[in-house]
Amino acid sequence: MLSFNRFDDPHKPLISFANFMVWASSAIVVGITGHFLKDFDRDQHLTFEMVISAFTLALWLPSFIAPFLKSYKFYYAFPNLVLSYLWLTAFIFAAQDYNESECVLNAPTGGKCALKKTSEAFIFLAL
Numbered sequence: 826m827l828s829f830n831r832f833d834d835p836h837k838p839l840i841s842f843a844n845f846m847v848w849a850s851s852a853i854v855v856g857i858t859g860h861f862l863k864d865f866d867r868d869q870h871l872t873f874e875m876v877i878s879a880f881t882l883a884l885w886l887p888s889f890i891a892p893f894l895k896s897y898k899f900y901y902a903f904p905n906l907v908l909s910y911l912w913l914t915a916f917i918f919a920a921q922d923y924n925e926s927e928c929v930l931n932a933p934t935g936g937k938c939a940l941k942k943t944s945e946a947f948i949f950l951a952l
């Protein structure tokens with residue numbers, strides 16, 4: 826049986842909120858990237874962003890409750906470190922694709938620049 830202890834560490838709500846923000850950002854990136862992959866030509870950067878965001882979406886779902894469990898021992902510390910580097914790589918890809926030259930001409934060619942920059946912003950927030 827799981828036992829919850831809400832008040833022994835004041836940082837637990839902050840940890841849970843940070844995990845929620847990562848999860849919500851990855852959900853937004855999945856939506857935008859999925860739209861780009863469905864309606865436009867795909868490239869390796871978009872595929873990488875989709876894989877990382879979908880993986881985070883699945884892995885981070887239990888992380889909202891985990892900090893409140895008595896047996897919680899920072900289980901998400903190592904996956905968070907690994908995913909942070911992967912999100913950093915995705916952010917670098919997005920920044921190169923959408924900021925170095927004309928946004929409309931970069932993959933996905935013809936996609937709205939506002940959506941591309943929104944995706945880039947939420948990739949940054951998922952770091």
